[in-house]
Amino acid sequence: MTTAQLIGQDPGWIIAVKGLIVFAVCILLTLMSVWGERRIVSIMQMRIGPNRVGKFGLLQALADGVKLALKEDLIPKAADRIVFVIAPIISATTCFMSFAVIPFTGKVNFFGHETAMQLTDLPVGVLYVLSIASVGVYGIVLAGWSSGSTYPLLGGLRSSAQVISYEVAMGLSLVAVFIYAGSMSTSDIVAAQDKWWYSVVLFPSFVIYAISMVGETNRAPFDLAEAEGELVGGFHTEYSSLKFALFFLAEYVNIIAVSALATTLFLGGYHAFPGLGFTESWLGGWFTLFWFAIKVLGFFFVFVWLRGTLPRLRYDQFMKFGWKVLIPVSLAWILIVATLRTLSLEGAPQAVIVGFTLGIVLIVLAVSSLFDRAREKNEVTARDIGEISTPSFPVPALPVAKARLEDHV
C-alpha cells in the first residue's frame, strides 16, 4: 500500500492530532533552535553564550519570547495600518503550511491505527511547498512597504528579488529529482530513495538546492534583506513586540522547513543511514523519526555554521551568482539527467550510457579549462591599469612627496 492510500484512510481525529503535533513540534523546534544557534555560534566565536535561564540556558528563548511579547507594540504614523498588521501574520502562517506534506516517519502504529506521520500526500507535494514559499514572500515585501520608511522598503525589495531569483534555481534543482523519482509527491520521492540517496545520485542538484535554500530563507551569508550595516534591520526595522516575534518565528520555522524538504528530497527522508536499514522497524517504525530529526538538525547546524563562518555577500555579486551561475548550471544539468534517464529507461546498452557520461565529463573539463585560460588572459593587473588619475591621499604626505603632491592637486 502506498503512503497516499495509507494516509487516505485516516479518520478525522488522527488528522487533527497530527496537525496539532506538527504545529507543536514546529514551535518547540523554534525555541530550541534559537537557543541552539546562539550556543553553537558562541562556541565558534569562543564565547559562552546564554547559559543562565534554565539548565544550560535552555529556556533562554522562552524568556526572550515572553519579554518580546510584553514590549510596547508600536505602529508608525506613516505606516499603512492594515497591511502593517497583516504582513507578519502572512509570514507566520505560511511558514507552517509546508510541513503538511513532509513525511516524518514511515508506516507506524498510531494509537492502534496504521498510518504514516505525514499530514497529507499531494501528487504535487513538492510544488506545493514551493508555492507556499512564494506566498510567504508577501509577508516580507508587505512589511517593507507598509512600514512607510526607507530602509524597510529597501529591505523588502531586496528580499523579494532575492527570493524570486533563488526560487528559480531551487525549482530547477528539483526537476532532476522529479525525473529520477518519476513523481512530485514527497512520499514517493522518499520511497524511491530506499537504496541510493539522491544527494549521491544527483549531487549537483543537491549542491544547487543547498545553496538556494540559504538564499531563499534570507540567512547569512545571503541575509541581505536585513543587512544591519546597510539597512538597520531591513524589512522588520519598524516592527516591535509580538509582530516582530512572528517574523522571528517565521524565519526559524522556514529554516526547519527547507531543511526538512532537503532531507526528504536528497537525504532519503526518514530512511536510516546506509547499512543501518534494520533500525527502521524498531519501536514499530517510530525509530524512523529519529533518522529524520538527525538529518534535519544536521542541516540546521550547517545553517548556523555558515552564519558563524562567512561574511555577507555584496548584493550585486549575490544576484549575479544566482542568475549567471546557478540557473545555467542547473539547466545544463537537467539536460544531462534527462538524457541519461531516457537512455536507461529505453534500455540503451551500457556502453552508450558510459560513453555519453564520459563525453559530458570531457566537455565540462574542456570548457572549464578554456574558461580558466580566458580568465587568466583577461586578468587586469595593477601594471595594466597604471595609476588611476583622480584619487590621491593628500593629508599625511611625506616631506619628500611635496613635488608629487602638487601635480595631483
Place this chain on the structure above:
Amino acid sequence: MIRLSLEIGQTQKPEAILFYILAPLSVLAALGMLIVRKAVHSALLLAWVMITLAIFYIALDAAFLGIVQIVVYTGAVMMLFLFILMLVGVDAPDSLTENIKGHRATAIVAALGFGGLLISLIGRATLNHVSVGLAMANEPGNVQGLASLIFTQYVFPFEVISALLITAALGAMVLAHSQKSAGARLSQRALSSVRFRGDSLANAAGLPSSGVFARHNAVDVPALLPDGTPAKNSISGVLTARGDVQDSTQYALGSLPKVDDESGDK
C-alpha cells in the same frame, strides 16, 4: 443553499462547503479590488482572488493547475507587480477626472461586452452538458495525464507559446537595457589591486572628505592640505563641473593661537 448545489451537480459536501465559504470572499475581494483607492491594496486583493481560484482548482481535482496558479501568478507575476508599484510609489489615490473624452463610457461598454462574452461562452460550454472524462483524464494521475497531453497532442502549440514567451522576455530585456557609459567598468578586484599594488599607497585609504576641520564642513568646501593648498579631489566631480566649489582658503586659520602651557594636560 448547500443542498441545492448538491442536488444540481455532483458536488460533494466538503467541496460545496468550501465553495460557499470561499466564493463570497473571492467575489468581495474582486469587487474591493475595483473600489479601493490605493494601488497596493488593489494588488493585494487581486493576489487573494488568485489564491482562492487556485483553491477552487485543487478542489476540482486539478491539483497541478492550482499549485502552478499560485507559483506563477501569485508568486511571480503579482510579486513583480507589487515590486513595480512599490518602486514607482503609485500610492496616491488616482484622480477621477476624465482625460480622454468618452473614456469612461467606452470603458463601461467594453467591460459589459467582455463580461457578456465570457458569460455566454462559459454558459455554452457548461449548461446542458454533462461533464464527463475527469476520472478518465486523471486516470494515470493528474500530473501524468496533463504531461502526456502537453508533450504529445499539444506539443506544437506548447512550443510556439514558449517561443513567444522567450521572445517577449528577450524583447523586454533589450528594451529595458540602458547603455552603460563608455569604457569598461573595472572589477572590484582590479581596483583593489591598483589601490594596494600600484606605484604608491597614497590611494589606499580612500579619498579625503570635504570641509576644513572644525571651521567648515559643507560639501562644496575643499579640504585643506597640510601645506594650505585645497585638495580638489575632496569635492564631488559634479560640483566642480558646475563651478560650485567655494574657496576654502577663507576658512584657513591665519595663525594658530598660542597654546597656554598651564591649561594643557593636568
